[in-house]
């Protein structure tokens with residue numbers, strides 16, 4: 119399978135899905151046959167490394183870099199990412215961002231864009247802007263607004279963008295990245311003076327309440343701690359949420375604002391809006407516990423896939439328990455790059 123452009127034609131660039139690159143270097147008519155051969159073999163091997171998905175325990179994983187990311191990239195996971203987009207957007211009162219980016223941003227970067235659902239919504243909302251989303255997996259659709267494009271990239275590598283961004287967004291990357299301070303420094307470098315960054319993320323704690331007090335110590339919380347410990351064994355940061363605020367400050371951003379927004383799991387809240395959020399959150403966990411758990415439990419703790427599936431079946435029952443009034447924390451932090459930098 120080859121990525122296609124919006125017209126549905128195969129793209130020549132294996133790393134580019136969506137609109138054509140903003141600028142292209144002029145192409146010489148002269149051909150250097152030795153370079154041409156090298157280039158062809160280089161792009162062929164790059165294309166195959168990006169699209170050569172790996173299949174483990176019946177799930178599909180990205181092929182870009184071995185063991186860089188432990189959650190799948192198949193259709194079930196794509197549905198989960200889209201569902202989670204609704205949970206997080208609804209929890210922000212329907213807003214795609216909380217940073218005050220103004221009505222006419224020009225360049226926006228979405229780090230680890232997943233299915234690209236946020237980037238696509240931003241493209242519709244801000245026709246003035248060009249939105250670039252990057253990800254290890256080319257799992258984004260090809261029919262997207264003309265101002266949205268996607269690239270395959272490992273965001274933990276050195277960034278090489280030719281110009282800076284008005285706004286950089288990074289959401290739901292818990293268990294996905296290793297070096298957050300480096301990411302923050304790169305975000306600082308590539309934000310325009312006066313521009314904004316926003317990070318939205320999680321930790322691995324689930325709270326239940328029988329009497330109005332939310333407490334830890336339940337089967338879901340135990341499972342989440344195993345996910346936390348397993349991801350950490352691979353050097354992945356499982357709990358960026360509570361650390362975001364300090365990291366953005368350390369990177370040099372100012373006007374830092376943060377919100378801690380508990381997300382209910384299940385339909386237990388009385389409030390209609392929270393009930394809807396809780397319903398979506400519950401479905402996204404019920405449908406995808408196996409996907410979240412399989413790779414981490416087998417690779418980090420030596421469980422068999424069958425043992426993981428049995429645990430997930432039990433946890434699904436616990437998730438459905440209406441008495442447990444479960445919630446977990448969603449952290450949103452936004453901040454500005456000083457105007458007098460550079």
Ligand SMILES: C[S@@+](CC[C@H](N)C(=O)[O-])C[C@H]1O[C@@H](n2cnc3c(N)ncnc32)[C@H](O)[C@@H]1O
Pocket residue numbers: 180186187199203229230231232233234235236252253254255271272273274288289290291294295
């Ligand atoms: C849970 S999804 C979140 C997707 C999106 N940010 C959202 O909120 O809808 C995490 C995504 O991060 C991507 N990812 C993980 N590590 C990455 C890396 N080092 N570079 C680029 N993308 C990465 C994964 O491939 C996955 O699509």
